[in-house]
Amino acid sequence: IREEAKKHINPETFNRNVWFTDKDENQALSLRYTGEVLYDKTSEFQRTRIIDTYAYGTTLTIDNMVMCTEKDESHYHEMISHPAILSHGHIKKVLVIGGGDGGTIREVLRHSSVEKVTMVEIDENVIEASKMYLPSVSRSFNHPKLKLIVGDGIKFVEEAKPESYDLIIVDGSDPVGPAEGLFSKKFYESCFNALTPNGILVTQAESPLFNDRAFVELNGCLKEVFGNEKVKTLLFHIPTYPSGTWSFQLGVKGDIDVTNVKDECAETFGNNHLLNYYNANVHRGAFALPNFVKRMLNEL
Ligand code: SAM
Numbered sequence: 229i230r231e232e233a234k235k236h237i238n239p240e241t242f243n244r245n246v247w248f249t250d251k252d253e254n255q256a257l258s259l260r261y262t263g264e265v266l267y268d269k270t271s272e273f274q275r276t277r278i279i280d281t282y283a284y285g286t287t288l289t290i291d292n293m294v295m296c297t298e299k300d301e302s303h304y305h306e307m308i309s310h311p312a313i314l315s316h317g318h319i320k321k322v323l324v325i326g327g328g329d330g331g332t333i334r335e336v337l338r339h340s341s342v343e344k345v346t347m348v349e350i351d352e353n354v355i356e357a358s359k360m361y362l363p364s365v366s367r368s369f370n371h372p373k374l375k376l377i378v379g380d381g382i383k384f385v386e387e388a389k390p391e392s393y394d395l396i397i398v399d400g401s402d403p404v405g406p407a408e409g410l411f412s413k414k415f416y417e418s419c420f421n422a423l424t425p426n427g428i429l430v431t432q433a434e435s436p437l438f439n440d441r442a443f444v445e446l447n448g449c450l451k452e453v454f455g456n457e458k459v460k461t462l463l464f465h466i467p468t469y470p471s472g473t474w475s476f477q478l479g480v481k482g483d484i485d486v487t488n489v490k491d492e493c494a495e496t497f498g499n500n501h502l503l504n505y506y507n508a509n510v511h512r513g514a515f516a517l518p519n520f521v522k523r524m525l526n527e528l
Contacts, residue, residue, distance in 0.1 A: 250294045267357045273406045276353045278361040294468045296329045302504035305331035307464045310506045312428045313339050315486045319394045325381030327399030328354030330366035337368050338501050345374050348381040350406050382409040388422040398431035403442050416453045426482035436521045437471035447525050454479035462514035487515040
């Protein structure tokens, strides 16, 4: 589909010096692209676009923010999935909230222990755009273990049966618009109730260097719900997000040590699936926080 779409690119504008800028109050990230916007639709929630960047390949943007690029999406999607699943060992039922590009379900569905994945994405345009232009990211939308629901993940978790998921992954956007409620205590209380006794929650947690307020507030909120010792933060590199350092925070309901993994288990899995980013040392190292981050989280 992408090759077909590319045929319609105007050769006169193909090599234009056009930049996409993901701009915040005091900083910006720019990527040069072909000048053609391959997909551009605005829903009641947000504007979804696809552009072809020179440095990072096909790129999904939502409301002028980079969400996912071909070149570095694996960092994000491998780290949101594998640390929790491999440290737990018996994850069967998974709920993914958001994640419309399909990268998270692609990673989750690599695990043979997983029996069923329910994904609730609020905006079908994101799914459509990714299916059309990011086939390597969206390739699992037809997987037989997947149940895809287009709807509000917040409402879905509120109404979920208690103890029905071993893993809940919140792959949402920044805390504005439809994702604002994904950063509230009420939402995480619903997630806690929906987790099985040994269940794990993983949530997109912004950056300690960029959106430090949301990063700290989310940590406090998770600690109130799960307990201080049961919340762990991991950091990873992603060059196309502001500051290049991003985080996930994990809430553990039972006694699983999510910060560790058996070498053999992580290496076998990583080699079998030719992973790009994740391995056993990356898993453990990601939970080793720099002092300034520990201070922010009152963990030093
Ligand atoms: N994987 C992406 C990346 O690399 O950054 C994550 C960001 S994006 C896919 C986040 C998704 O969360 C968007 O598609 C957005 O529509 C969705 N979303 C936001 N609020 C939501 C809500 N309340 N319920 C379900 N999905 C939501």
